Amino acid sequence: MCGIVGLYLKNDKYESEIGKLFAPMLIAMTERGPDSAGFAVYGDAVEDGIKLTLRHEDENYDWAALAKDIETALDTKVNWFQNSKVAVFKVGVDAEKVEDYLEQNHDDVLVMSSGKSIEILKEVGLPERIVDMFKLGEMKGSHIIGHTRMATESAVTMAGSHPFSTGLDLCLVHNGSFSNHNRLRKELQREGIEFDTENDTEVAAGYLTYRLQQGDSLNEALENALKTLDGFYTLTIGTKDGFAVVRDPIACKPAVIAETDDYVAMASEYQALTTLPGIEDAKVWEPEPARIYVWERNGN
Amino acid sequence: MSTNNLAEQTSAFETINGVGTVDLSVQTVRDLNQALHDQHDDMTIEKWDVLNPKGHHNLAVGVNQKLKIDIHGPAGYYCAGMNQEAEITIHGHTGQGVAENMMSGLVRVKGNASSAAGATAHGGLLVIEGDAGSRCGISMKGVDILVKGSVGHMSCFMGQAGVLAVCGDAGEALGDSLYEAHIYVKGSVKSLGADCIEKEMRAEHIEELTELFERAGVTDQDPRDFKRYGSARQLYNFKVDNAGAY
Amino acid sequence: MTEKRKYMTVPRESATFDRLTMAEIRRAADTGIYDIRGAGAKRKLPHFDDLLFLGASMSRYPLEGYREKCNTSVTLGNRFAKKPIELEIPITIAGMSFGALSAYAKEALGRGASAVGTSTTTGDGGMTPEERGQSTKLVYQYLPSRYGMNPDDLRKADAIEVVLGQGAKPGGGGMLLGQKITDRVAKMRTLPKGVDQRSACRHPDWTGPDDLEIKIKELREITDWQVPIYIKVGATRTYYDVKLAVKAGADVIVVDGMQGGTAATQDVFIEHVGIPTMAAIPQAVQALQEMGMHRKVQLIVSGGIRNGADVAKCMALGADAVAIGTAAMVALGDNDPKWEDEYQKLGSTAGSYDDWHEGRDPAGISTQDPELMKRFDPIEGGRRLANYLRVLTLEAQTLARACGKNDLRNLEPEDLVALTVESAAMARVPLAGTSWIPGQQQTF
Numbered sequence: 001m002c003g004i005v006g007l008y009l010k011n012d013k014y015e016s017e018i019g020k021l022f023a024p025m026l027i028a029m030t031e032r033g034p035d036s037a038g039f040a041v042y043g044d045a046v047e048d049g050i051k052l053t054l055r056h057e058d059e060n061y062d063w064a065a066l067a068k069d070i071e072t073a074l075d076t077k078v079n080w081f082q083n084s085k086v087a088v089f090k091v092g093v094d095a096e097k098v099e100d101y102l103e104q105n106h107d108d109v110l111v112m113s114s115g116k117s118i119e120i121l122k123e124v125g126l127p128e129r130i131v132d133m134f135k136l137g138e139m140k141g142s143h144i145i146g147h148t149r150m151a152t153e154s155a156v157t158m159a160g161s162h163p164f165s166t167g168l169d170l171c172l173v174h175n176g177s178f179s180n181h182n183r184l185r186k187e188l189q190r191e192g193i194e195f196d197t198e199n200d201t202e203v204a205a206g207y208l209t210y211r212l213q214q215g216d217s218l219n220e221a222l223e224n225a226l227k228t229l230d231g232f233y234t235l236t237i238g239t240k241d242g243f244a245v246v247r248d249p250i251a252c253k254p255a256v257i258a259e260t261d262d263y264v265a266m267a268s269e270y271q272a273l274t275t276l277p278g279i280e281d282a283k284v285w286e287p288e289p290a291r292i293y294v295w296e297r298n299g300n
Numbered sequence: 301m302s303t304n305n306l307a308e309q310t311s312a313f314e315t316i317n318g319v320g321t322v323d324l325s326v327q328t329v330r331d332l333n334q335a336l337h338d339q340h341d342d343m344t345i346e347k348w349d350v351l352n353p354k355g356h357h358n359l360a361v362g363v364n365q366k367l368k369i370d371i372h373g374p375a376g377y378y379c380a381g382m383n384q385e386a387e388i389t390i391h392g393h394t395g396q397g398v399a400e401n402m403m404s405g406l407v408r409v410k411g412n413a414s415s416a417a418g419a420t421a422h423g424g425l426l427v428i429e430g431d432a433g434s435r436c437g438i439s440m441k442g443v444d445i446l447v448k449g450s451v452g453h454m455s456c457f458m459g460q461a462g463v464l465a466v467c468g469d470a471g472e473a474l475g476d477s478l479y480e481a482h483i484y485v486k487g488s489v490k491s492l493g494a495d496c497i498e499k500e501m502r503a504e505h506i507e508e509l510t511e512l513f514e515r516a517g518v519t520d521q522d523p524r525d526f527k528r529y530g531s532a533r534q535l536y537n538f539k540v541d542n543a544g545a546y
Numbered sequence: 547m548t549e550k551r552k553y554m555t556v557p558r559e560s561a562t563f564d565r566l567t568m569a570e571i572r573r574a575a576d577t578g579i580y581d582i583r584g585a586g587a588k589r590k591l592p593h594f595d596d597l598l599f600l601g602a603s604m605s606r607y608p609l610e611g612y613r614e615k616c617n618t619s620v621t622l623g624n625r626f627a628k629k630p631i632e633l634e635i636p637i638t639i640a641g642m643s644f645g646a647l648s649a650y651a652k653e654a655l656g657r658g659a660s661a662v663g664t665s666t667t668t669g670d671g672g673m674t675p676e677e678r679g680q681s682t683k684l685v686y687q688y689l690p691s692r693y694g695m696n697p698d699d700l701r702k703a704d705a706i707e708v709v710l711g712q713g714a715k716p717g718g719g720g721m722l723l724g725q726k727i728t729d730r731v732a733k734m735r736t737l738p739k740g741v742d743q744r745s746a747c748r749h750p751d752w753t754g755p756d757d758l759e760i761k762i763k764e765l766r767e768i769t770d771w772q773v774p775i776y777i778k779v780g781a782t783r784t785y786y787d788v789k790l791a792v793k794a795g796a797d798v799i800v801v802d803g804m805q806g807g808t809a810a811t812q813d814v815f816i817e818h819v820g821i822p823t824m825a826a827i828p829q830a831v832q833a834l835q836e837m838g839m840h841r842k843v844q845l846i847v848s849g850g851i852r853n854g855a856d857v858a859k860c861m862a863l864g865a866d867a868v869a870i871g872t873a874a875m876v877a878l879g880d881n882d883p884k885w886e887d888e889y890q891k892l893g894s895t896a897g898s899y900d901d902w903h904e905g906r907d908p909a910g911i912s913t914q915d916p917e918l919m920k921r922f923d924p925i926e927g928g929r930r931l932a933n934y935l936r937v938l939t940l941e942a943q944t945l946a947r948a949c950g951k952n953d954l955r956n957l958e959p960e961d962l963v964a965l966t967v968e969s970a971a972m973a974r975v976p977l978a979g980t981s982w983i984p985g986q987q988q989t990f
Contacts, residue, residue, distance in 0.1 A: 001756035001790070032756040034793070150756055150793055152786060177754065232753060251434055251453065252753035254396060256414065268756075270395055270414070271355025271376050284393055284412055286433045288471070289453055333767045357760050362697050362768030378751070378764040382697040397751035401695055416751035420692035422736070438750040439692060441736040458746060460736045477744055479737065536741040538579060 003029025003268045004173045006145040006236045006243050008295050013262050019139030023131045026146045028272040030127045033148025036161040037130040038122025040171045040238045043141025045117035049092035053112040053119045063087045084133045086121050115169030122161040145238045147173035160197045164205035169240035174201040176233035176253040222292045242296030251289035258282040264295050320345040325352040339365045360388050380407045399426045418445045427516045437464040446516045456483050478531040486526045499530045584902035586714050586807040591822045594859045596969030597962050601948040609947040616943040617953040620867050622844045623774020623797035634663030635939045636867035640848050641687045643669025645731045646809030649676050651911045653924040656680025658931025672734050673699040690746040693735040707776040713806030713849040715815045716780025728914040755790040762795045781826035788833035798844045801826050805850025807872040810903030823849035825972035831864030854941020862957035877934035878927045879909045
């Protein structure tokens with residue numbers, strides 16, 4: 001049970017202050033989700049190579065040394081910067097090479113996300129703490145989705161927090177409770193998808209990854225998800241170019257969307273949207289059950 | 301917190317031109333509701349303004365006095381919940397469960413209402429000038445609800461009594477498992493729920509709608525444009541052949 | 547002939563297709579509808595009889611009866627409420643509806659509970675003047691159906707119990723057939739007379755603990771934060787449910803095991819959904835302890851509580867109080883052998899009668915029929931209930947004193963051992979004579 005929020009900018013008007021607009025949205029969802037919070041911000045894209053968000057338990061971890069190791073081992077250039085326990089690494093080779101290298105040589109480093117522009121940051125604690133810790137208010141980007149967590153059937157840990165990454169530049173946040181995730185997890189494991197937690201949302205993320213690997217478009221993957229996933233859910237999916245929102249056919253978990261000429265915002269509760277510019281004149285509506293809504297810059 | 305001490309009273313709200321004013325950027329939701337409840341025994345202030353509501357939950361809940369309350373902005377969940385006798389106007393959108401379990405009085409939403417508007421309400425009138433979300437009038441027990449826009453899916457689910465009138469369209473499964481609530485829709489109905497069927501509009505129904513429009517202050521609607529939906533009453537007593545409906 | 551008889555086999559009943567099962571299959575084939583009945587799970591389940599107290603010994607000294615006090619009082623709901631509930635005994639009367647029970651039965655429950663300083667609870671049908679009049683402490687249930695729900699009664703209540711589910715049918719709802727809805731019941735529930743009652747299984751305006759938190763705040767706001775808010779769940783994923791109930795803001799949590807009764811629901815639901823009460827309590831207590839909320843958010847346990855030993859065992863496992871439903875009805879006179887002829891006419895027998903939804907209860911308790919109702923005297927019923935509650939209390943005190951406790955809440959799991967492997971695992975106490983608690987390496 002939780003709160004989810006998302007902000008997608010239709011143009012570059014607010015890109016330099018997306019974090020400033022988004023932070024109060026996340027904090028507004030604190031009561032729904034006091035256990036942990038996280039967000040995925042898209043911006044500062046790399047042209048070649050890959051961008052990874054990496055995490056280490058030790059705040060004083062030697063990221064510089066890691067960067068050098070990667071540069072040497074993979075014969076490439078690494079640009080990086082640290083943000084609390086997380087570091088953003090821009091590496092000039094493809095994702096698989098880096099992830100394999102890390103798995104084999106630095107398995108204490110956790111890969112939170114990989115892609116051209118996605119950065120996932122999440123932590124245990126109140127949303128306000130996460131906002132401060134990662135300086136969310138200063139971030140820039142084109143779109144951002146976030147989540148505040150009230151743990152239901154699994155433990156309160158960083159790993160159990162949303163967003164869950166489902167593939168390159170892809171992630172998922174969820175409000176609700178799945179009911180068939182245990183069997184589905186085993187099936188996906190047999191197909192080679194790996195899971196780190198007992199969390200039901202992670203299974204939904206894994207399912208989307210699997211469908212995309214099978215060649216589904218985002219829309220097709222979500223259509224399949226509607227058929228396969230059982231339970232109550234509002235899902236917001238982050239993609240490289242935008243985000244998608246979908247509710248289950250019964251649609252008991254809340255969701256509201258606000259749209260202006262400059263942005264589309266979604267939230268579990270309207271009060272998360274009240275600080276957005278122009279909200280008084282925005283078109284406000286609730287997404288219909290079992291319908292996929294997608295907003296992306298290159299196309300929709 | 302009920303007190304005759306003027307000094308103590310003014311910490312919870314201010315009186316501006318005789319109107320009780322609560323600014324939620326300064327005071328709390330608790331302050332607001334206590335101030336409204338304190339009017340029950342001895343109404344000293346009839347009109348109230350709520351400023352900066354900013355989507356807070358539980359505004360003006362459990363009111364039980366003939367107050368006139370204006371909420372200047374969007375409200376969160378359960379605004380005007382369990383209202384008795386008061387006239388409450390929300391100048392903006394409102395969240396889940398507006399006027400839930402209302403007993404009497406009038407609640408008017410100038411913007412949109414979220415899901416479960418008027419849920420289980422026993423009486424009074426709920427007017428939504430925008431759209432209502434899913435499950436509008438769920439389990440309604442005597443309230444009258446008028447929606448100028450459209451309503452979402454599963455509206456009037458298990459509706460027991462009262463009138464739901466929709467000037468726009470209705471979503472899927474309208475009136476599923478309906479008892480005796482009356483449903484009128486002007487626009488299209490995406491689909492009807494279990495045991496809900498279209499019924500004949502007769503003189504008494506035209507009259508019922510006319511009276512509802514009058515009470516709601518709606519002058520631009522003609523009852524004859526509306527279709528009536530009601531219970532087929534096939535689920536009232538179990539028959540083996542109906543087993544498929546469950 | 548004699549040769550043949552010497553070698554005939556004895557008729558052998560199948561354990562799988564026993565008489566009960568075969569009769570049920572025939573009934574299903576006759577009617578095409580599931581069987582509906584009242585009461586809780588009837589089959590044999592691991593229960594408190596499998597637990598034993600370790601009484602006084604060389605290392606533990608007992609208390610004298612009477613002179614050396616064994617306190618039984620408990621305060622419920624002091625987490626947020628201005629007026630918590632003070633009970634003189636840790637045994638409350640569980641929610642049972644007017645509609646399921648007659649008005650006289652509800653009156654009797656109020657009389658009996660008040661005589662010994664404890665509370666009663668309304669049910670799925672609202673608050674009657676009889677019960678509010680007789681009960682000095684009345685808990686008002688807030689159910690998915692919201693039948694009869696209104697703010698005036700909410701304000702008259704001493705506590706509010708938000709019901710998610712009950713032990714007999716966690717997740718239940720659906721069609722309840724054959725319930726006779728009389729005039730008075732129909733009016734209170736705003737239903738047409740004589741219809742089969744359909745029950746919603748979810749609340750209409752919230753789903754999930756995140757939205758429940760907001761709903762609880764609404765109830766507090768309406769009642770000016772005066773009274774405690776309980777959350778009641780049927781025992782299923784109790785560990786997680788209790789944690790979520792605390793997070794949603796509960797003052798008191800009520801956990802009802804599968805032995806908990808109901809007025810009427812599908813038999814298949816009662817027997818096959820939910821877990822035994824004994825298996826739920828340690829989960830609930832563990833959840834509360836992990837959150838630092840044990841004794842701060844109180845735990846009431848119900849489902850098959852029958853005697854003072856059951857009460858004491860629930861307290862030992864960590865409950866703050868228990869609730870009784872079926873037992874209270876039996877104390878009032880339900881299923882009494884004196885009506886045996888009538889039970890036989892109904893195709894049943896005293897002790898087995900559970901078709902309470904048909905409204906033909908010979909004891910006049912679970913019926914709205916005016917003729918049958920006359921058989922039940924609420925004053926006598928109240929006296930009987932008070933007697934029974936006193937016995938429960940005295941028995942629990944006796945056991946507690948024998949374990950050296952001056953307060954029922956000082957009983958602890960270490961005072962208990964188990965007779966079977968199942969009960970040891972479920973109650974998380976050692977098998978008698980050993981230090982073995984099965985399943986302890988795999989907790990949540």
